[in-house]
Amino acid sequence: MTKGLFITGTDTEIGKTVVTAGIASVLRSQNIDTGVMKPIASGDRVDAVVLRHFAQINEDLNNINPVFFDQPLAPSIASHIDNRSIDWCEIYHCFERLKKKYDFLLVEGVGGIAVPLSSDQQVIQLILKFQLPLLIVARANLGTINHTVLTVAYARQYGIEPVGIILNSNKPIVDDPSFDSNSAEIQRLTGVKVLGNVPYNLKCQQTDGDKRFLGQHIQSHVDLSPIYELLEKQP
Template identity: 50%
Template sequence: MKNGIFITGTDTEVGKTIIAAGIAYALKAKNIDVGVMKPIASGSRNDAQLLKRTAQVDDPIDLINPVYFDLPIAPSVASKIESRESDLQKVYNAFEHLSQQHNFLVVEGIGGIAVPIGRDKSVADLAKRIDFPVLIVGRSYLGTINHTVLTVAFAKSFGLEICGIVLNTDQDIQRDISVATNSIEIERLTGLPILGEVPFNQHIFGEDIPIDLVGDFVSGHIDIAKIYPS
């Protein structure tokens, strides 16, 4: 078993951080030495801070999130506007350090799988370099079939190993026929397992969320054993 998982999404704001935090918390609760990483962030470091809190680690935030841009846009664009490079070597060095510090590492990519993180690099290139199984997070409602199938196809074109998909409900919407059937159709079209369907919970959003609330709720809807077999 490879000692980590790389979490990407079908889009930005699909709930990658909440899912990553829930997984980290669940593994920590099993007494697994788990570390977390958000290699590149833009606009805010809140995601990295939440990961740090839920994993209950002492690693400095600059190691968990080695590359940060002020502007909430694609890193490749932010680097031009802010006149500084997206330092991928800094990311790789931090990754190697955290991998040696912990037995298992939960890595959350920025945005979706095709987001450009440098002049000629995307999140998929980063996932390829890190070489962990990839978990794809997508929305649960109408439109997710197209987004998820395209994300899977793009990831496979890079030779990435995909361990499964989690469908997350990030809005308070009525559970309609699309929500009830999307997981079945996505499994049929991709040949990949749905490892969880996480319902909407308004109490797990915000900067000061109790970590046990996030961890217990999210991990209760995900098949953690498929991510970290005991």
């Protein structure tokens, strides 16, 4: 199995990129040669640019993000509008290249694990193809329990046991009584460890922000021990 991690979300716009970039920054600060990948993107390539910035690597953007569609839609729909199909060979070629080049590879998915990539492929099939452990990023506010439990259940249908869940706030949370109890309830219902609850910080939303600050922010609020265990266990 590749030394790396696939990061998915329970929804779109919940902070997968912030969390992935933060983890990359932490690992890089500890002299772990960490690569990043965003196999498929739609709407823009900002996520791939952010990942490259915080991983502090000089990598061709086309290797990090080999497939891009103009419309901010599910790839199955965006590809139809752009009148071109996903180049799976190029995705797998870039993945193989990056996993050989770096000691640890962080792969950020598009949306959640059931997002359709084509007429017969979802993100979950990409995870299976890459054979990477799965980390789930979820919203921290009201409604996250349902989304997160469903995501875990769907992953398990395909034989994938998530290594952890990170709750993240990509905007200020005000007057939400569920905030303090969501972590424990999600862990109770899924049996998957909630590794942390990352609070909103405006500085972490900057696409070219302070690498050290984001890394410290993630490190302060997330238990990264399962990731270090992957580094030790994976060949």
